[in-house]
Amino acid sequence: MLRGLGCINVMRRAAVSLERSRFLSSSSSSRIRSRRRRRREEGVREIDEDLQAIIHEYDIQLARPRSLAELLEASKNSREEINHFLRHEYLVRSAERISMFQERIGVERIDQVPELTRAYNLHVHCFEAMLEAGGSNNNNNNNNNNNNSDMTPVVQNIVDQTRSMVPLLCTGMSRLVRRDGAMSSLFVNQFLNELLLNRIGSNVLMSQYLSSNIVDPQCNVTAICGTVARQVRELCAQETGYKPHIRIESHSSIENDPNQVTASFAFIPGILSYILQELLKNSAVATAKQQQQQYARDDIQKAIAVVICADERRVMIHIGDKGGGIPFEVGQHIWSYLYTTKKPQPDDTTTTDTNNASNLGGYGVGLPLSRLYANYLGGSIKLVSLPGYGTHAYVYLPRLPQHLVEVVPERANSSLEEDPYWVVKKNEFIL
Numbered sequence: 272m273l274r275g276l277g278c279i280n281v282m283r284r285a286a287v288s289l290e291r292s293r294f295l296s297s298s299s300s301s302r303i304r305s306r307r308r309r310r311r312e313e314g315v316r317e318i319d320e321d322l323q324a325i326i327h328e329y330d331i332q333l334a335r336p337r338s339l340a341e342l343l344e345a346s347k348n349s350r351e352e353i354n355h356f357l358r359h360e361y362l363v364r365s366a367e368r369i370s371m372f373q374e375r376i377g378v379e380r381i382d383q384v385p386e387l388t389r390a391y392n393l394h395v396h397c398f399e400a401m402l403e404a405g406g407s408n409n410n411n412n413n414n415n416n417n418n419n420s421d422m423t424p425v426v427q428n429i430v431d432q433t434r435s436m437v438p439l440l441c442t443g444m445s446r447l448v449r450r451d452g453a454m455s456s457l458f459v460n461q462f463l464n465e466l467l468l469n470r471i472g473s474n475v476l477m478s479q480y481l482s483s484n485i486v487d488p489q490c491n492v493t494a495i496c497g498t499v500a501r502q503v504r505e506l507c508a509q510e511t512g513y514k515p516h517i518r519i520e521s522h523s524s525i526e527n528d529p530n531q532v533t534a535s536f537a538f539i540p541g542i543l544s545y546i547l548q549e550l551l552k553n554s555a556v557a558t559a560k561q562q563q564q565q566y567a568r569d570d571i572q573k574a575i576a577v578v579i580c581a582d583e584r585r586v587m588i589h590i591g592d593k594g595g596g597i598p599f600e601v602g603q604h605i606w607s608y609l610y611t612t613k614k615p616q617p618d619d620t621t622t623t624d625t626n627n628a629s630n631l632g633g634y635g636v637g638l639p640l641s642r643l644y645a646n647y648l649g650g651s652i653k654l655v656s657l658p659g660y661g662t663h664a665y666v667y668l669p670r671l672p673q674h675l676v677e678v679v680p681e682r683a684n685s686s687l688e689e690d691p692y693w694v695v696k697k698n699e700f701i702l
């Protein structure tokens with residue numbers, strides 16, 4: 272998954288260009304008609320009673336959240352224990368996602384949207400593949416009789432086949448909202464938050480299985496931030512012609528800390544890189560736009576400032592830019608998976624037209640997904656916008672591996688809900 276996390280934009284772009292070529296390359300209407308016919312033929316997969324009963328059996332069980340401390344220790348377990356844990360947890364979490372599709376969206380609605388059909392069918396296919404990895408496909412969690420076998424090919428296959436799940440789901444849900452007036456964006460965002468949080472958990476466990484060291488016990492926030500900042504500056508220069516300055520400083524409240532604790536702590540570097548990358552890209556885009564509009568030359572003054580601080584229990588990262596802030600009309604939408612900066616498209620063409628989208632952004636999932644990754648390990652992200660001036664992002668992460676426990680959807684609901692935007696002062700709002 273970490274490769275997946277690091278390359279999530281590349282994946283998104285790949286999925287988007289796949290969609291584009293699927294929809295746009297066929298200029299003649301007959302080709303479009305035959306594609307539509309083919310899409311309808313590839314409808315929602317029917318699930319037989321036996322399989323549905325097994326899905327239900329796993330769905331009623333609760334996921335067992337793991338702490339980073341446990342993940343760090345996991346490789347000491349026997350192959351049999353590792354296999355059993357992954358298979359059981361994957362099936363429980365995956366069954367919950369399949370049930371969410373069935374109960375909250377409904378198979379008939381899914382069938383109307385090709386992207387959702389594909390996402391749902393993939394979920395069922397991967398559930399079956401993992402079920403069979405236990406050696407028998409009519410067993411339950413207590414009856415997997417082939418526990419010593421290497422499940423790597425099955426797990427790798429699931430990871431590969433579901434790489435484009437995020438754009439698939441977001442595109443599908445936004446198409447569904449436009450078709451089905453009764454479905455609110457609040458409902459869709461809650462659905463995606465829960466489904467994707469559940470999926471992050473499955474992917475972390477699969478990545479841990481594949482590489483056995485996805486947690487870095489000495490993850491150095493300052494070093495990761497430096498690497499990401501360099502990449503974002505280059506990307507911004509390539510795409511906008513402007514290379515923003517990014518100043519990084521780190522502080523610690525711990526006495527006699529040799530490096531002023533450059534905030535090294537046990538964490539999953541891929542998740543940290545993703546969050547920093549999305550926040551820095553947003554700041555870089557805003558700064559570049561501001562610079563172009565104002566023909567300003569004082570680009571050092573416009574530098575993006577990153578401050579990393581730590582004490583014994585937590586790490587906080589502040590990213591502040593002077594990119595003009597988030598306009599009020601955008602404000603309420605930034606945490607929505609359905610909001611995008613690109614132009615809306617009519618329903619019968621692709622929703623993933625990339626007119627305004629690039630590696631720097633434009634798909635609208637950077638902030639909600641970053642917040643979900645922070646939430647996943649008990650952290651949070653807040654944004655404060657000072658309209659006309661700039662934006663401040665605050666990332667908070669617990670620091671002790673035993674305190675960094677996976678958040679699974681049931682427990683996440685309350686913390687996700689208590690974080691809407693609210694007005695603080697006349698010209699300032701917290702998102």
Ligand SMILES: Nc1ncnc2c1ncn2[C@@H]1O[C@H](COP(=O)(O)OP(=O)(O)O)[C@@H](O)[C@H]1O
Nearest residue numbers: 553554557596605612632633634635637638662
């Ligand atoms: N630092 C920032 N300055 C100004 N606007 C921002 C900033 N961060 C986010 N935004 C606004 O929030 C929107 C959503 O951001 P995001 O979820 O990362 O999606 P995307 O960047 O793909 O549009 C952006 O399109 C932008 O309008």
Ligand SMILES: [Mg+2]
Nearest residue numbers: 549553632637
């Ligand atoms: Mg973005």
